[in-house]
Amino acid sequence: MTESGAGTANPVVRDGDVTIISGPCSVESREQMMQVAEACASLGIRVLRGGAYKPRTSPYSFQGMEEEGLRLLRDAADAYGLLCITEVVDSEDIPVVDAYADILQIGTRNMANFALLKKIGAATAESHKPVLFKRGMAATIEEWLAASEYNTMQGNPNVVLCERGIRTFETATRFTLDITAVPVVKKLSRLPIVIDASHPTGQADLVPSVCRAAVAVGADGIMVESHPDPRAALCDGPQSLDLEGLRNLMVELQPVAEAVGRRLA
Ligand code: PEP
Ligand code: MN
Numbered sequence: 135m136t137e138s139g140a141g142t143a144n145p146v147v148r149d150g151d152v153t154i155i156s157g158p159c160s161v162e163s164r165e166q167m168m169q170v171a172e173a174c175a176s177l178g179i180r181v182l183r184g185g186a187y188k189p190r191t192s193p194y195s196f197q198g199m200e201e202e203g204l205r206l207l208r209d210a211a212d213a214y215g216l217l218c219i220t221e222v223v224d225s226e227d228i229p230v231v232d233a234y235a236d237i238l239q240i241g242t243r244n245m246a247n248f249a250l251l252k253k254i255g256a257a258t259a260e261s262h263k264p265v266l267f268k269r270g271m272a273a274t275i276e277e278w279l280a281a282s283e284y285n286t287m288q289g290n291p292n293v294v295l296c297e298r299g300i301r302t303f304e305t306a307t308r309f310t311l312d313i314t315a316v317p318v319v320k321k322l323s324r325l326p327i328v329i330d331a332s333h334p335t336g337q338a339d340l341v342p343s344v345c346r347a348a349v350a351v352g353a354d355g356i357m358v359e360s361h362p363d364p365r366a367a368l369c370d371g372p373q374s375l376d377l378e379g380l381r382n383l384m385v386e387l388q389p390v391a392e393a394v395g396r397r398l399a
Contacts, residue, residue, distance in 0.1 A: 144292045145217055146181065146237055146264045146355065147326040151399035152348075152391055153355035155219060155266075155328070156380060157183035159370035160196060161203035167210035169362040173377040175214035177384045180399060181237070182207065182216040183357065187223045188369060189243045196368040204234035211236070219266060225253045232257055237264045242298055242333075245270030246277070248284055255288030264292040266357075268330070271301050271309060275318050282325060295319055295327040296357065299334025308336025308373070311344060316351045328355030332373045338364065341375060342383050349390045349398075358383065 146153055154177075157170050161184040171182050186203030188196065199206070204220065211218035219237035222228055223244065231238060238258065244250055245268060254265060265285050269278045278295070285293045297316065299309025311334035319327045329348035331341045341358060348356050361367045364374040375383060384398065391398050 144264055146294050150396060152396050153181060153399055154179045155181040155183050155355060155357040156360045158361045159359050160185045160188055160368055161199050161206050162368050164206050166362055167206045170360055171210035171214040171216055173380055174216060177381060180217055182211045182218045184220060186220050187227055189223045189241050201230055208234045222254060225250050228253055228257045237266055239266045240268060242268045242271045245273055245281055251281060251284035255285040255290055259289035262290050262292050264294055266294045266296050268296045268298050275315055279323055293325055295325050296330050298330035307334060309334040313347055313351055316353050326354035328357055329353040330357040332359040336373045338373055338375050342386055345383060345387055346390050349387055350394055
């Protein structure tokens with residue numbers, strides 16, 4: 135069993151709260167980030183996301199704004215008093231991402247990149263900066279939990295697991311969300327777990343239902359991609375909520391959270 139983030143100074147997850155993490159798939163411009171950050175802050179969302187180094191399936195797709203993207207993410211978070219999270223895809227980038235972000239994300243494609251996991255664990259061993267650790271799209275829960283210990287064993291207990299859908303034969307959605315991962319992880323581990331509602335569906339209109347399920351099933355948080363103009367997004371527009379959609383989502387989740395004795399934060 136791994137050490138828990140619960141009860142420690144983990145700013146992502148607080149007891150009884152459902153932490154909402156939102157923002158675009160990729161940082162694209164200052165205006166985009168400021169608009170999303172303003173919307174998040176006005177809705178009581180505390181964590182802003184935005185990819186600066188993108189692990190794209192095609193090498194010809196937009197690869198991210200790199201350090202300039204990190205700067206825009208940080209500036210937007212600071213302007214509205216938010217925390218920010220972004221993905222590290224290469225161990226060379228750990229110092230620069232660490233310098234800008236409050237939370238480091240490890241994506242599905244790197245769940246089993248043990249050399250990267252060890253380096254991120256070592257880099258955060260003293261700071262205990264939270265690491266959001268996504269499940270590999272073809273990994274069992276046992277493999278995922280075992281891999282999480284590459285981080286925790288280095289001395290950082292603040293790992294937050296993130297279920298983001300796995301590959302199955304189903305093609306109606308982009309991936310298949312394993313909602314049972316939440317109760318299973320709760321049984322096997324003390325690490326908090328959040329649900330990414332965007333990547334498993336691939337479709338914005340399915341996201342609110344998945345979020346309701348995530349709150350009801352006991353997830354410690356939800357990640358949801360949002361964009362001021364999803365049709366113009368350089369990455370994952372079809373699954374991104376626009377800012378009105380994000381507002382509606384927060385309204386819709388409120389009674390579900392209340393029904394299960396949780397607070398959206
Ligand atoms: C992301 O959150 O931007 C991302 C790339 O997610 P995943 O690693 O789950 O595909
Ligand atoms: Mn994305």
